[in-house]
Amino acid sequence: MNDTFASRADNKTRASGTARILVWDAPVRVFHWLMVASFAGAWLTAESERWRLLHATLGYTMVGLVxxxxxxxxxxTRYARFSAFVRSPAAVIRYMASLVKGRPERHVGHNPAGAIAIIAMLLMTLAVGVTGWAVYNSTGGEWLGELHEGVANAMLALIAIHVIAVLASSLLHRENLIGAMVTGYKSGHADESIRTARWGFAALVMAVVIAWWWTQWQAAPVPAPDQTAGAAAHPRTEGDGDAD
Structure with a gap:
């Protein structure tokens, strides 16, 4: 029975001319999910003085990843290169028009509209990182803090739009684009596949990020003992020691 199903799948693949191909290499996927985790962590710790060092560490991590x-x-690799997905404004308009018509252009890698979001997020990350460094080191005035927060909010809005667009594109193209960024595989022609996932480079990126986090953890100041708790545990009055 398994052979029968396999045979049918093979016949379907031959008929359509498509197969499951490797598109996203490991470094791109590791970069993507590390950025997601770092931005989420930095956002959640933005208003906490207690987690200030963690907030800064994650911010610097994002700049390094960019x-x-x-x-x-x-x-x-092929689809990781800017030359493969950064297109002219005319190409973006043409792609958007194809969506409106209900016949979206097929792109194995990033589509022209998605490319704009990616470039914008890279630039915003650098802006957030530079302004964040200035705020963390008390360089500049209060306006820098407001600019830092404003760019971070704009980046959050862009990420929300990006997620919605990915979900919509998944429905239009009938392909799980989020899953593809996990596994690296999409549907396409055999000659469109990249040859290797480049796991060695991905492992190097992970090692550098983990090493950076470790150095920041080691450099973190040790919290001082709670003197208030100590005083409460051993109360002392003015008459102590003078009873006799």
Whole structure:
């Protein structure tokens, strides 16, 4: 029975000319999910003085990840390169028009509209990082803090739009785009697949990030003993020691 189902699947693949192909390499996927985790953590700790160091650490992590993504966008695998998905305004308009018509253009990698969101998020991350560094080191005035918060809010809004667009694109293209960013696989022609996932580079990125987090953990100040609790445990009155 399994052979029968396998045979039917093979016949369907041959008929459609498509197969399950590797599109997103491991460094791109690791970058993506580390950015998601870092932004979420930085956002949740933004208003807490207690978690200020963690907030800054995650912010610097995002800046480092952007630096890596820029380099990988020049030397990475086929669909990781900026040349593969950054398109002209005319291409973006054409793609948006195809969505309105209900016949979306097929793109194995990022589509032209998604490319705009990606570039915008990379630039916003750098802006958040620079202003955050200035605020953390008390450089500049109060306006920098407001700018830092404003850019972070704009980035959150863009991320929300990006998520909605990914979900909508998944429905229009009938393909799980979120799952593809986990597994790296999408539907396509055999000659459109990348040859390797480049797990070695992904492991290096993870190692650098973990090492950075470890150094920040080690450099974190040790909380001082709670003197108030100590005083409460051993109350002392003015007459202590003078009873006799």
């Amino acid at each position: 630096a890596f993504r820029i380099a990988w966008g020049l030397m990475g």
